[in-house]
Amino acid sequence: MMRPASTLLWLLLGWTGLGVLAAIGWLPLAAWLAFAVLVIVLAAFDARRLRAQPSPAVQRELPPVVPLGPELVVNLRLRPQGKRSLAFELHDLHPGGWPVRGMPRRLSLPPGRELALDYALTPTGRGRFDFAGTHLRLHSPWRLWTQRRTVGEPAGLRVYPNFAPLARMAGLSVEVASRSVGARLQRRRGEGTEFHELRDYRIGDSLRKIDWKATARVARLVSREYRDERNQQVVLLLDCGRRMLAQDDRLAHFDHVLNASLALAYIALRQGDSVGMLACAGEDLRWMPPQQGNGGMDMLLGAGYDLQPQAVATDYLAAASALQARQRRRAFVVLVTNVRDEDDEELRMAVRLLSRRHLVLVVSLRELALDQAAANVDHELDTAIRAAAAMDYLAQRDAMHDALRRAGVAMLDVSCSELSGVLVERYLAVKRAGRL
Secondary structure, X not given: OEEEOHHHHHHHHHHHHHHHHHHOOOOOHXXXXXXXXXXXXXXXXXXXXXXXXXXXXXXXXXXXXXXXXXXXXXXXXXXXXXXXXXEEEEEEOOOOOOOEEOOOEEEEEOOOOOEEEEEEEOOOOXXXXXXXXXXXXXXXXXXXXXXXXXXXXXXXXXXXXXXXXXXXXXXXXXXXXXXXXXXXXXXXXXXXXXXXXXXXXOOOOOHHHEOHHHHHHHOOOEEEEEEOOOOOEEEXXXXXXXXXXXXXXXXXXXXXXXXXXXXXXXXXXHOOOEEEEEEEEOOEEEEEEEXXXXXXXXXXXXXXXXXXXXXXXXXXXXXXXXXXXXXXXXXXXXXXXXXXXXXXXXXXXXXXXHHOOOEEEEEEEOOHHHHHHHHOOOOOHHHHHHHHHHHHHHHHHHHHHHHHHHOOOOEEEEOHHHHHHHHHHHHHHHHHHOOO
16 A cells, blocks of 8 residues: 655645635746656655565564463564665564564665564463564655555464463472472471382481392392382362452462463473373363373363453352263363352362362462451541452452362362462372372
8 A cells, every 4th residue: 555655745735825826926837747746756656666665575484382471582574676775664563462562663675685673572361462564664765655565474473371481490499399389388297108129228228218138149239229109190170260350469360370280291291100180261171181191281271371260150060971981091180260158068079079189279369359358457438448348358368268178078278379389289288198
């Protein structure tokens, strides 16, 4: 699309002024007509030169998968196609609504030279997103016209939950990696539940660890090494209902749940266990059977990257029935939700159903906004009413949690910032106690 630039508009405004002067007799009519012909010729010639100017080739360098949260750097390479210097404004057609730094750009591309530039984006949501191309606004040589062009190839991008912390844990031991996400590990008592290997006796080993037969064969003290039992199963039961739409720290609660679930899955897979997932929102279900090893983490990321919370009520009983039908082997089932007083009977029935075969943990997320409202007590009437309402709601919520605990439901009440550490901490405690 070609549009007149400001220079041409000023020329047309001057031509109009000359027409006023010619109308009142202060300027010959021939001069006004000659100026009009000159503007038309210049504009036509300049427009023709702009149309003939080839667009630069634009190549975008973009990873196919990025994590949610960290800033993404996008690289662009521009290569001129003509023999003249080209001045233009550039804007990459990135997904709308994302904070951007370094766009748009005003550039001059000399002939025969390739230009490289980059800009930064911050993904604000998970799922698949598209870059529609690169938008250019070119100027004609005499700056009488501008033309908009879209060049470059469209590209797709998948935004996954924030897996960057997992990469930082890759070279760490399980205990150090667990502490890095906030887990408070208790000093270990006793031994693991599965024999691992024989090794030389170390000072401090208990007499129960010494293998006397092996000691007699090699004529030196040999101890048995144990480890936690492997090849157990962990199933993440994800609530994708309307309660997960609440936000803390610019992220929806559901995104916090996904990030914490990835941390738990990473530790569990490092321990030799299998991890699966069942996501439920209303009547919609997504099931991923437990998997081991690196394939388990890849499948978990691929299956959950485009999950979104929906404005529907969560049916805990239907989710429990679906999990019972799909997961036959005993597993450690972790349900992360936001428990409220109306959930009493339904949640209790769902946990009772799952507990027939599985070890179940229910984690209830606290809403930071409610804690802040309850703590914000001052002399303003509106603020005082809001604080009283928040305190009353939180009291009812705590009473609901206590009632579920008395009914035998394993309950945790945590904030989003504590979630990763608490999940890993409880999982390792279950492993070391041999409860599975």
